[in-house]
Amino acid sequence: MTAPTKPTSHAQADAQETVSDDLHAPVIDWFEDNARDLPWRRADAGPWGVMVSEFMLQQTPVSRVLPVYEQWLARWPRPADLAEDAPGEAVRAWGRLGYPRRALRLHGAAVAITERHGGDVPTEHAQLLALPGIGEYTAAAVASFAYGQRHAVLDTNVRRVFARAVTGVQYPPNATTAAERKLARALLPDDERTASLWAAASMELGALVCTAKNESCVRCPIAAQCAWRLGGKPAHEGPPRRGQTYAGTDRQVRGRLLAVLREAVAPVPQSVLDRVWDEPVQRARALDGLVADGLVEPLAGGLYRLPLS
């Protein structure tokens, strides 16, 4: 069954199975009744729709993804459609979702799918993982949500649910640990269909009920077994989460530069870009970085545009 490579004692294994049995049914039942009707969950979304949604949802809230997702799928209903278009068009359509390199990577993934997989989103986890912009989480998510496969889908929501319900702490570590992966694998239902339901359900529970702040235990289907709650909900110990300041960073400058280029219908002169930030060294560094990342294409005569190729 869950048989990890490193076997635990029978007592531990039995305890783990008991935990699983007590969690799966309540969470999945809750999901059946409370799942949001999101477009990428509908039957007609298809693997490409699921994949597009996963790219957009990387660090961006659902509410902001929804309108862009709809426009994206309407414009590029298949990977080959996006692959035919310029990468800069993907960056433009990405709008203000943030982290625009994701748009570039999604375009790159569409090209790779067209070239290597006959235009169909691959079904194997390893093939998905090989695509640009797809890491451990997204590969598992697409394989599970689009193809119903059995994978541990460890996103920030699931990690928080596990941290609380099983481990008994308020927050998971900053970076995903081997222990978390092991736990996620151990808690994965044996049956493929149940496993994919569990992945979606545990994630939704973290998104709607077991939230980072103002968790709603009264609505939680596993509150009675939650280790954190039973332990009196002890406060988070250890170093506070890194708070990344944004104002004044290169990221802010990059954002301003790209915002100008997204709105432009023709190549933009350097002089126009210079107006977005008054500190010349940082401004130049930000622009150079965008060019190096392939998000901006420099032309002769000090002109810039979103990449045509």
Next chain:
DNA sequence: GAGCCGTGGTT
């Protein structure tokens, strides 16, 4: 493994 990479809503 730590740092970097956008953006806007919420507290």
Next chain:
DNA sequence: TAACCAAGGCT
């Protein structure tokens, strides 16, 4: 208001 947070990935 500053800080936190949102279905991560890459170097």
